[in-house]
Amino acid sequence: MMQILLIESDDSLRSILKLNIMKTIGSDVIEKKNAMDAISLLEILPNIDLVICREQIGLEKTGFRLANFFETERHSTPLLVIGKKISEYQHLVVIDKDQSWQNIITSAGSILGVDVVFDDNKLTNEYVPVGIEYFFNITSTSMGCDVFIRVKKGEDFQYIKRLHSTDDFTREDIEKYRTGGLKEFYISKEHFSQFVNFVTSQITLKLEDKKLSNTDRITMTGEAYAITLDRIQSMGVDEHTIEIVEESIKSMQTLMGENNALASFLQSLRANKLSYAYSHSYLCSLILHKVVTSFDWQTSQIKDKLTFIAFFHDISLKENCMRYSSDAEVANSNLSNEDKKIVLSHANLSAAIVDKFPNAPQGIGAILKEHHGSKNGIGFSESLSIAISPISMMFIVVEHFVDEFLKIDGPPKAQDFEKIFEILTPKYNKVTYEQTLVALQNMTLNKKKPVS
């Protein structure tokens, strides 16, 4: 069987190329993510029939390194480079970088002497789900990306086209789908990263609009938050992730300064417009900003830090992993073992993520690490540690309050708060923990008692 070595860093493009090469050319495909790994393989497996790579992957001159390797080692392996001509290597074929994956496969086929026929039934056009919130802030998908819904047909799923790539649509059109209970659309896997980047830049632009009303800003920051969580899970932190997060945090900071921030939030919450993840982060931020005014160490820098902490503390978690607050709850949950591990180390993981953001205030990582009370960022501490920073102590009490607050059904009543404090008061009985609790009580019961 023929063997093709495919070097491509984009996971979704690599997998679509691999699957369709196997189906149309019928060769085996070995995948590598960069030239260095590919060359180590070629050293032990020199009889590869074709190597496909980009001219450049990140900072690496992938095409050049491979051509150079073949020349020095006197190989005659055909090399298909996507991009510019980078070498005089005799067996080099170059195709333009903006080729569709079908054209890349056709070129690969002609090098190998195989006539490639794209039979629609044979193609693997895998679909991936994208949350409906991706569609609220765009009016077309562009880029040839059709949009489908998935329906169950017997044992299988069928994908039915709902929006053509050339269609224009409005937020109201998409709202209708949500009202009908739709949570996600599907797009073809090959369009995924391009589509997500497109939506990210559109929503980032919208958040920059100074004239947004508070309710619109809350909703839109919530949609941006969902996209950020998804991006971090599927694509990691890149320049688009950094841009959308910076704009979201600015937006949150604008909202924190508004007098009616809580009322607008509750209004959007009741209209079911906000995800749990975002409500949790937003409310933590809002309450931290209020509570901190009772402490004499409040400064505008501290307030900025609090927004970052609230935004990032659970950023490493998927939405279904967010409602756990003890090691025992995690152990007894029906999460997969992989997810259990992630939940238990999420404080550490979130700290590692925030480190990738160049404009995050100093020291945020350390606070995120201890946001469940353990210094090493693993698990949920049962006891009140006094070895952690006062901001972390304050966060722990506020987060607990928010967790309980979000369990309230309907508009919160005085008894609801009494119940919350029945849970919190015996637990938080020393140093900053206790001071935060008192500040929270004063705030919710509208008393002006000083924090002692």
Ligand SMILES: [Fe+2]
């Ligand atoms: Fe949390």
Ligand SMILES: [Fe+2]
């Ligand atoms: Fe957490």
